[in-house]
Amino acid sequence: MYEPMLAGLRILDFSRALAGPTCTRMLVEMGAEIIKVEAAPGGDLTRHTAKFRDNSDRSFYYVQQNRGKKSVCLDVRKPEGLALAHELVKHVDVVVENFKPGVIAEMGMGFEALKAIKPDIILCSISALGQSGPLAGKPGYDYIAQAYAGVTSMIGDPDQPPYVPLLGLGDVSTGVHGALAILAALRHRDRTGRGQHLDVGLLDVYYHCHEMNVITHSGTQGRVSPQRAGRHLTYMCPAGVFRASGGRDITIMAFLHHWKDLCAAMQRPDLAADPTLDSDPKRLERRAEVIAIIETWLQGFADPAEAIAILEAHNVPCAPVLSVAESMVEPHLVQRGTIRTIDDPLAGSFEVPGFPLRFSDFPEPLPLTAPTLGQHNDDVLTGLLGKSEEDVARLRAAGVLLERNV
Amino acid sequence: MYEPMLAGLRILDFSRALAGPTCTRMLVEMGAEIIKVEAAPGGDLTRHTAKFRDNSDRSFYYVQQNRGKKSVCLDVRKPEGLALAHELVKHVDVVVENFKPGVIAEMGMGFEALKAIKPDIILCSISALGQSGPLAGKPGYDYIAQAYAGVTSMIGDPDQPPYVPLLGLGDVSTGVHGALAILAALRHRDRTGRGQHLDVGLLDVYYHCHEMNVITHSGTQGRVSPQRAGRHLTYMCPAGVFRASGGRDITIMAFLHHWKDLCAAMQRPDLAADPTLDSDPKRLERRAEVIAIIETWLQGFADPAEAIAILEAHNVPCAPVLSVAESMVEPHLVQRGTIRTIDDPLAGSFEVPGFPLRFSDFPEPLPLTAPTLGQHNDDVLTGLLGKSEEDVARLRAAGVLLERNV
Numbered sequence: 001m002y003e004p005m006l007a008g009l010r011i012l013d014f015s016r017a018l019a020g021p022t023c024t025r026m027l028v029e030m031g032a033e034i035i036k037v038e039a040a041p042g043g044d045l046t047r048h049t050a051k052f053r054d055n056s057d058r059s060f061y062y063v064q065q066n067r068g069k070k071s072v073c074l075d076v077r078k079p080e081g082l083a084l085a086h087e088l089v090k091h092v093d094v095v096v097e098n099f100k101p102g103v104i105a106e107m108g109m110g111f112e113a114l115k116a117i118k119p120d121i122i123l124c125s126i127s128a129l130g131q132s133g134p135l136a137g138k139p140g141y142d143y144i145a146q147a148y149a150g151v152t153s154m155i156g157d158p159d160q161p162p163y164v165p166l167l168g169l170g171d172v173s174t175g176v177h178g179a180l181a182i183l184a185a186l187r188h189r190d191r192t193g194r195g196q197h198l199d200v201g202l203l204d205v206y207y208h209c210h211e212m213n214v215i216t217h218s219g220t221q222g223r224v225s226p227q228r229a230g231r232h233l234t235y236m237c238p239a240g241v242f243r244a245s246g247g248r249d250i251t252i253m254a255f256l257h258h259w260k261d262l263c264a265a266m267q268r269p270d271l272a273a274d275p276t277l278d279s280d281p282k283r284l285e286r287r288a289e290v291i292a293i294i295e296t297w298l299q300g301f302a303d304p305a306e307a308i309a310i311l312e313a314h315n316v317p318c319a320p321v322l323s324v325a326e327s328m329v330e331p332h333l334v335q336r337g338t339i340r341t342i343d344d345p346l347a348g349s350f351e352v353p354g355f356p357l358r359f360s361d362f363p364e365p366l367p368l369t370a371p372t373l374g375q376h377n378d379d380v381l382t383g384l385l386g387k388s389e390e391d392v393a394r395l396r397a398a399g400v401l402l403e404r405n406v
Numbered sequence: 407m408y409e410p411m412l413a414g415l416r417i418l419d420f421s422r423a424l425a426g427p428t429c430t431r432m433l434v435e436m437g438a439e440i441i442k443v444e445a446a447p448g449g450d451l452t453r454h455t456a457k458f459r460d461n462s463d464r465s466f467y468y469v470q471q472n473r474g475k476k477s478v479c480l481d482v483r484k485p486e487g488l489a490l491a492h493e494l495v496k497h498v499d500v501v502v503e504n505f506k507p508g509v510i511a512e513m514g515m516g517f518e519a520l521k522a523i524k525p526d527i528i529l530c531s532i533s534a535l536g537q538s539g540p541l542a543g544k545p546g547y548d549y550i551a552q553a554y555a556g557v558t559s560m561i562g563d564p565d566q567p568p569y570v571p572l573l574g575l576g577d578v579s580t581g582v583h584g585a586l587a588i589l590a591a592l593r594h595r596d597r598t599g600r601g602q603h604l605d606v607g608l609l610d611v612y613y614h615c616h617e618m619n620v621i622t623h624s625g626t627q628g629r630v631s632p633q634r635a636g637r638h639l640t641y642m643c644p645a646g647v648f649r650a651s652g653g654r655d656i657t658i659m660a661f662l663h664h665w666k667d668l669c670a671a672m673q674r675p676d677l678a679a680d681p682t683l684d685s686d687p688k689r690l691e692r693r694a695e696v697i698a699i700i701e702t703w704l705q706g707f708a709d710p711a712e713a714i715a716i717l718e719a720h721n722v723p724c725a726p727v728l729s730v731a732e733s734m735v736e737p738h739l740v741q742r743g744t745i746r747t748i749d750d751p752l753a754g755s756f757e758v759p760g761f762p763l764r765f766s767d768f769p770e771p772l773p774l775t776a777p778t779l780g781q782h783n784d785d786v787l788t789g790l791l792g793k794s795e796e797d798v799a800r801l802r803a804a805g806v807l808l809e810r811n812v
Binding site: 003005006007008018026030049050052053060061064065111129130131132133134135136138139140141143144145146147148149150151152153154155156157161162163164165166167168169171172173176177179180181183184185186187188191192194196197198199200201203204205207208209210211212213214215216217218219220222225226227228229230231233234235239240241242243249250251253258312315316317318319320321322323324325326327328330331332333335336338339347350351352353354355356357358359360361 | 408409411412413414424432436455456458459466467470471517535536537538539540541542544545546547549550551552553554555556557558559560561562563567568569570571572573574575577578579582583585586587589590591592593594597598600602603604605606607609610611613614615616617618619620621622623624625626628631632633634635636637639640641645646647648649655656657659664718721722723724725726727728729730731732733734736737738739741742744745753756757758759760761762763764765766767
């Protein structure tokens with residue numbers, strides 16, 4: 001076997017919660033060394049959530065996001081704590097943070113301060129609305145950026161308030177964007193010797209997901225301005241979520257050439273031959289009628305799986321709308337490792353999503369364990385910074401270093 | 407100035423539509439050279455959509471996704487076309503494709519075939535449900551993967567069918583995941599000399615966005631199984647979309663310590679002092695009541711902007727739910743470059759989303775122009791492959807190469 005993909009990279013990670021830890025989660029799963037600095041006394045905020053086992057104070061959320069990272073728990077408000085953080089910077093390639101913009105500089109760890117310590121340092125700052133612009137200072141979360149990005153407005157029915165997806169689509173994607181920016185900046189550093197400050201915001205990440213909406217408004221000079229429009233696409237048809245029998249739903253994408261396949265699946269050669277339905281624009285004009293035809297057909301099956309089998313036999317792109325519980329036992333996800341079981345020394349074994357990137361040279365995920373709070377204080381201070389055992393004991397006694405078995 | 411971030415990287419791109427072209431769009435914006443192979447005679451499918459100017463056959467969609475790439479238009483079903491594609495492989499670092507799994511191998515361009523041509527080649531295969539597992543062969547689109555991932559099921563009201571967000575959240579994020587996998591594999595190749603086959607699927611990308619849902623089901627052994635639950639989070643409160651006056655909506659995230667700030671903004675010290683509302687679990691038990699209090703307060707302002715100003719003055723995380731049209735003129739997005747105007751030689755000037763990664767050494771985006779179909783046939787064949795003008799003319803006459811000014 002070979003060394004892991006990103007062997008030799010070392011990253012100092014001040015981030016907490018979701019977007020920042022996702023960034024370093026992506027990197028640690030590929031073999032980078034992540035030194036996660038957690039603020040004494042509580043550590044990462046997420047250590048206090050999702051404690052699902054009565055006999056354990058261990059957070060499932062923390063474990064999921066931080067497997068394989070090293071935890072150093074420091075009080076950086078104490079001068080000695082800050083000095084240790086500065087010393088660590090000398091030994092790493094990259095620093096990651098997701099404080100509110102400006103906070104890392106106030107802490108004495110802004111890009112200029114870091115450059116003075118290590119001239120080729122890369123600082124990746126992750127935030128909701130970005131490091132620049134009039135709203136940069138606002139407190140932000142995923143849904144705040146989603147609202148400003150015009151994304152929330154595209155979910156739901158036009159005559160009702162919109163919905164938010166109940167999962168961290170923006171936070172997680174932003175973490176991945178941050179990891180991409182870091183590897184690009186490292187490639188540049190390796191060639192030029194120059195470090196950089198990276199600015200990755202959820203707002204920008206959400207915004208470039210508008211593959212049609214911005215250009216449609218711009219291209220039509222506002223004559224067509226995208227709005228939420230229910231459960232179906234507005235520029236191709238049929239494409240969306242259809243109600244089947246038993247309160248179940250099926251996603252069907254039967255635009256373009258798929259329409260004829262759908263008509264065959266429904267045994268409706270009359271529809272396939274109908275010249276008033278032979279293109280997406282024509283079907284869009286009769287969208288409600290097209291949807292009703294499909295839903296009536298679907299509801300004729302007592303078991304929605306029968307309808308899906310027929311659609312699949314005709315190569316119509318379709319999928320059952322699975323609940324989270326169903327997704328966790330769907331054979332495709334299980335066999336592919338999209339869902340996986342991990343073993344945690346404190347919380348026991350449980351399921352988490354798989355690593356989303358697959359590399360032919362590395363078919364098996366690395367065996368990673370989430371750290372307890374401050375678990376690597378000793379290792380990192382003596383091993384990397386060359387402190388003595390006595391130094392470490394003194395810092396611990398002074399409340400600069402902290403450890404807890406959580 | 408320095409050479410662009412990814413100068414020196416050359417990528418052969420067979421992908422079309424959205425996820426694959428997003429992957430190479432990320433790389434070209436950082437200075438990689440992308441040779442986009444488009445299938446004769448039509449080219450990328452998206453060339454046929456979003457032609458918003460009456461006097462032009464130019465697709466706004468294509469332009470947005472393909473600025474800066476070189477277009478080679480080839481008929482790879484002809485042996486000479488396939489031979490040219492194989493020759494190109496010798497000169498690139500990476501090949502990107504997003505055909506249905508198996509198709510690239512049938513075309514004679516699978517990983518083994520590519521390795522025989524260039525031993526350290528990296529092939530990035532992007533798909534909906536991945537290259538492995540029982541469902542890998544299904545035709546797939548964003549919403550198909552979203553349905554299998556349990557994501558669609560988390561959007562909407564529990565007693566109604568779910569909604570799909572009307573934009574390409576999964577496709578775009580998957581392209582970014584692909585770009586990350588490529589840069590990681592390049593780092594590995596540079597160190598070890600080994601190429602790799604990368605498998606990046608929308609399903610896996612969507613799945614690891616479940617920051618709480620999978621572990622909640624798993625951790626509670628199914629006692630709590632996440633379901634869609636309307637416009638508000640189910641594990642913190644208040645957090646979601648609130649209806650203000652005039653049919654406008656405001657996203658407010660006022661859980662944890664933000665609750666007291668919200669109470670102050672609403673001038674409700676009684677709520678802040680209420681011991682039955684002093685934690686998220688307690689507020690969740692009275693969620694409907696909490697939401698009603700906030701919405702009643704919001705609806706007391708004729709102009710929702712007044713409510714937002716008061717919330718901001720009290721540091722409550724909040725945002726107006728902007729339409730796409732509003733987002734395009736919001737000063738923060740404009741000043742930050744989250745929305746930008748591009749000039750296209752055929753379509754004229756129009757707005758597209760900005761590049762979501764910011765690098766301090768490269769404050770200005772590269773000046774990129776989308777190619778016409780086959781625009782770089784000559785350049786690439788004579789410049790890179792060393793063909794003569796006569797060879798090119800012969801291949802053009804034989805229908806192996808094609809150019810059109812679209």
